[in-house]
Amino acid sequence: MLVRAYGDIPVYSVSVNQSQQYTNSPRIPIEDVYTQTIIPLLDDAKDMLYKNTDTNFQAGRVCAASAAGLLAKVYATIASAAMPEGEIVTVKTGPQFVMQNINGTNTKVYTEPVPMDFAKDQVAGYESFNSQEYYQLAYDVAKDVKGGVYGTHNLESYDLIWSPSGKTCSEHLFSLQSKSGDELYGTLFTYHYCGMTNEKGHIENSLTVGNSKHWYLLFEEDDYRVDKGVLHCWIREGSDTSWGGGSYFPNFGKWQEMVTNLESPFDNPEVTAGWRCDEGGSEQFFAFTTKYSQQVTDQTLQRTDANYPFLRYADVILIMAEASNELKGPNDEAIGLLNDVRKRSNATPRELKNYSTKSALRSAILEERSMEFAMEGDRRWDLIRWGIYLQAMNALGGTDVCGNVKSRSEKHLLFPIPTLEVLTNQAISSNNPGWS
Template sequence: MKMKKIILSALTLLMGASAFNGCTSWIEEDPDSFITPDMVGDSEDAASQWVTGVYSKWVNDMFRWGYFPRVLEQDADYISGPDWLFGSFGAGNFQGTDDALALQDALWNGCYNLIGRANLAERHIRAMNNITDAVKNNAIGEVKFHKAFAYFLLVRAYGPVPVQPEVDTSDKNQPRQSVDSVYTYIINNLQDAAYMMYKNTDQAYQAGHVNAGSAAGLLAKVYATMAAAAMPAGTQITVRTGGAYDGDGDDKAYAPLRSMTFSKRAVSGYENMDSHELYTLAAQWAHDVITGEYGDYELLPYNQLWLKSSCTASEFMFSVASADGNDTYSTQVHTQYAGYLMAPGSDFIASGGWTGCTRHWYDLFEHDDYRITQGVRHRWRVNGHQDGNLGFFYPLTEEYSIMATGTNLAGERVGEPSGIYADGVSYYYNMTSECLAFTTKYSDVTNAATENADANWPFLRYADVKLIYAEAENELGHPEEAIIHLNDVRRRSNAAEASLTGNGALDTQEKMRSAIIEERAKEFACEADRRWDLIRWGIYLDAMNAIGTNEDSNGNKTRTERNLLFPIPNSEFNTNHAITENNPGWA
């Protein structure tokens, strides 16, 4: 994992890490510009170069080829897509297919490449003498944050993993460390980062970078992840789920949501952790972020939240962006979720728009919740619709069927298309992966007609910190505090406020717990969060198998014990002889 060289262009050196994590500057990589550690120097610019080299790994190694965020996203209950995309990894086949192997390689190797560069950067920044302590500390803090986040991705996905030595070594034979040891390393790095980095209110802070609040917020999430996983087996959680359809053929119809109560299974590696102590720490860190100890943060108004102009707003505590149309520093997030247009301003999607949410996810929401009224695409047209003047509409409900077609669900004419559908286009719906609850989160980009658009990927938002705080306070026996922060998130999206009394009251710890977990499913849909919530709460197998093969796009959600962890790639066994066994169920 030792990094011999970092590739940085002259433009990269000037702009620093914000070019990779912000959205107001762009990178052009010069493949002939090789800058070795000896050439970087000892200055504030040099420290910035090292930090930039760490940020760049998120895009160039992990997101660039389109495997991220798929490896984090597809294996979840409310996510769906076409069989050619979901038929391997999305169906639980984490090993043995080219697609699954590529996805695994992106996560394992991508994270360790980032960690290797972070260790190298930290060593060189620490050795600098010609920079102020504040600049040095902030640069080291940023590097530590990214290293910690990479290990957080790894330990959730693989369980015990190697912790690479921070010292310069060529020894690739590093054994797996226990889950609690990895978390100790993550926590130590994040605690250091929280105290070393600038706050977002400091004059020296650069918008788009991670900051002290980013580290504190991630610490709250790390502690909550450990705490939930350590909760006793048998803890009750209710999930609204079930098979997608009733009937078959001409009688096929969407099945209603069913409330199913699952009993938590023990989560391997977390058995000896103290959930109460961990939730206490999660609450403390989240509280300190919320009360401003680490900077100023706010929930953006929903109509501003997913605008490209908002991507460095304080709600986005850690996000990864890319350069528009750039072959090296580009992602396919926009293509995967929204699809790219045939030409700028075109009405037709040329390709993409493959990953969406299921009808059961859509039905979790109240009628006027902005996360479906504004956050879901309700009409769109693809390349094949040009000749027939056609288009898709969503969802298949009485209301939308009448607005889009003038007919009710029984096929009876009750009027003419109205509202946005009264444009002369013949809209229709089908029960395939062509018609899913497609998010609009990644639609606002500089050029919607390019495959490599500059969509912003949100790894950590302030809304997450609010819901983590609500979760922790509920588990600590403080529902009055929990519901305040749950309702802050709901109110932003025009959802009715939850209550501790009256009809539908969240008047037990289990009801509040289930409501918060469901709120997370709604708020962070298509943000690669759902699988990891199911895993940490020990309900992954039950939630997936409640759907089984009865899935919106005819995909397969059936899972077994081996799916709880990803298999370690064979490439690691070939180079790291300290690892001799794969995760259970994987060869």
């Protein structure tokens, strides 16, 4: 996380208190951070940790596959970033809305996403790595995880992985665990992602972070990741209850038909004045995830016990698919791995005949990652490692439907080094490019 966010970083082999070298530790090049620290540590850890099949393993703790899976992800990050500029990646994107004059009123209208081809930029700091070599390493480790070398792990059922009982199942390789209602160990992200409810089940002044309609349109209607994985109807205390209405999303397809016909779950007796979905754009109407709310013991609490997944087995499978395609071009193995993830979510399998080039299948795998790992903190890093972050973000046209600025420049490829770090560490004399 640190090297992806900040680039060159100081690395400490012992604690700062023990070494007394905090003010004399220069930043180390990205290549050395990976090859001298991250890779050796994970390589050792994958053989030292318990497998989930070992007698002494405790469910919910990191295991051998946690380290091996993370190592495969590190290798894939290096491999894609090291790939020379010019390789093509296609992303469905574009401005999320246009302004139209409707009945004399300037109105915000949602648009459809369109496929755009982006020529990859070389990612700074990774030039010395050999892309094919590291894709081979990523492939080999991911294949070992899949093959059972590091324990038994599966693509568990969709309903299990996002349930209280599934929080420690074999798919969750590395998660932040939390405690319901605990001010220190309870998690707060569900307040924004999933909403906090009152005793009536109404949303209480929360639920503000969701996925866009562009993201939703990547899916088939019956894909579990939107059919079950998106909150389709809710009542906001105050803004809805004041007029006897309810809110829903999306405003098309079977969900619009269900709300029109007042089919379940829209047959709510509390909603006496009808349902609304603001197609004009508002932070109140997005594809809000239910991933985490399905794990929560008590959603009336601000701090909940939802686990945040840093690494899932599905990630390892898609890394193996990506590496297989980059090493051999479109092939049955790569498309089969991609389809393993899709079939788990009730999505139609992809057909190899539709992906005649490495670029085409690469784009499909990257798109699948955006679908599968939404709200799991992966998308930005995927776009950066592929060298298309600036192009993809700027293709959004400046702002999203809520007016949030989406324009990006070179300085946004790395985070600014915190001021306290610059002031304390005498070996750091300047900040990252574009930051003072």
